[in-house]
Amino acid sequence: MELEVRHLRALCAIADTGSLHRAARQLGVAQPSLSTQLRRIEQELGGTLFVRARTGCRPTPLGRLVLSRARPLVTELRSLVTEARAAAAGGRQLRIGSTASRALAGWLRRLRRHCQEPTLHMDVSANALLRMVADGQLDVAFVHEVEGCPLRVPEGLSIRVLVEREPQFVSLPADHPAAAHPVVHLSDLAGDRWMIDPAVDGEWDAVRRVLRAAGINPRVLHGDYHTAASLVAIGEVVTVCQPTSLPRPETAVRRLYGDPLGVRLLLAARTDTELEGVYPDLVEAYREVVGQAPAYREWLESGGPGLPVPALP
Structure with missing residues (x-):
């Protein structure tokens, strides 16, 4: 047999x-x-x-x-x-790779209107996702590039910039004294433990550089951001977060004074044609989550660099 x-x-x-x-x-x-x-x-x-x-x-x-x-x-x-x-049946599944983003759900929902059910591969490493696109394992990847830590973009990939510089905010316990203010100074967090995911390409290096520039040498825990969110909720740590992150009853999302840490949001594919087919839906999805994030929307409306898309409603 x-x-x-x-x-x-x-x-x-x-x-x-x-x-x-x-x-x-x-x-x-x-x-x-x-x-x-x-x-x-x-x-x-x-x-x-x-x-x-x-x-x-x-x-x-x-x-x-x-x-x-x-x-x-x-x-x-x-x-x-x-x-x-x-x-x-006349179509092909779209193979998408992405780092974490609240825009992802809305993007997938919009793509389903135009094509077969997309497949999704999540990874904290933007460099790994870009290699998968170059190797033909993915059709498109939505990734972020941490400021000061350039990604290794394989030769031949087409890149479209969604946001040139997205400021990174901070997530802290709702009862933290600094949460009483719309803008938080790093010095207000000097006595806190920070949690950082070192698996995210460039993240730990960038956060360490920003903290050192502020003259801060805090206690640091290394772990994934799902764990970090749970620890923030019980008052154990503070952590950097995307500005589109939504606060919860036990947490607060605040802007960092001077916006010292930023990322660039990129969409990558092997051809411009592949980018054109999915980029407009990503723009709409990102605009949607920005509209749901009060702190980020307020930052944009108060003079922060706008999105490379039509104005928010």
């Missing part, structure tokens, strides 16, 4: 459901048939893949090894079928 894709799907279903009965229902086959198929697979591979017990099925060490190779193959085949069907 030679292993086929259907056999790999069966193994994944058994592992995912933890039960031959539930896996059989998921696959649309009879349980005795699935049990027979599993025995034949194990005979072919020369070992037991699952331990059967009253509590269900769990992979053996050999089973975990096989599953580690089977899952990517099954996922890749599923993507191939999806893209092939889209192409046969």
Whole structure:
């Protein structure tokens, strides 16, 4: 017997459901048939893949090894079928890469009106996303470039600038004394712990440079920004944030005095044609989230450099 894709799907279903009965229902086959198929697979591979017990099925060490190779193959085949069907229907899935942005949801919603369901690949590394576009793994990438830390843009990519300089704000506990003011001085945060994600290209270097320029050497925790948001909410840290970030009852989003830290928002693709197809929707989506962010909108209306798009409503 030679292993086929259907056999790999069966193994994944058994592992995912933890039960031959539930896996059989998921696959649309009879349980005795699935049990027979599993025995034949194990005979072919020369070992037991699952331990059967009253509590269900769990992979053996050999089973975990096989599953580690089977899952990517099954996922890749599923993507191939999806893209092939889209192409046969006259379209192709748009493969989007992005760093974190509140504009992303609105952008995807608008793109769905024009094309097949886009696929999305998120990464904190803008450089990694740009390489994926250059290698043909993504069609377009929406990324940010931290001021003073230029991205390594692969040769041949087309770039469109969404925002030349987006100021970065600060997220702090709502009961922090500095939150009582619309603009926060870095000196007001000198005694606080800061949390920074060092995996974001250029972020830690830029924040460290800004803090040093202000004569501040605070305690710093390294971690992702989802964790940072939770720690801000309980008063443990402060952190830089995008100006489109929305405050929550337990947090506040404030502008930093002098706007010492900024990023450039870029859209990258292999051709100008690919950019033209998605850029207008991104502009609309970004304008939408700006309109929802009071502190950022106030900054723009008070003389901050405007967006390279029509004025906000």
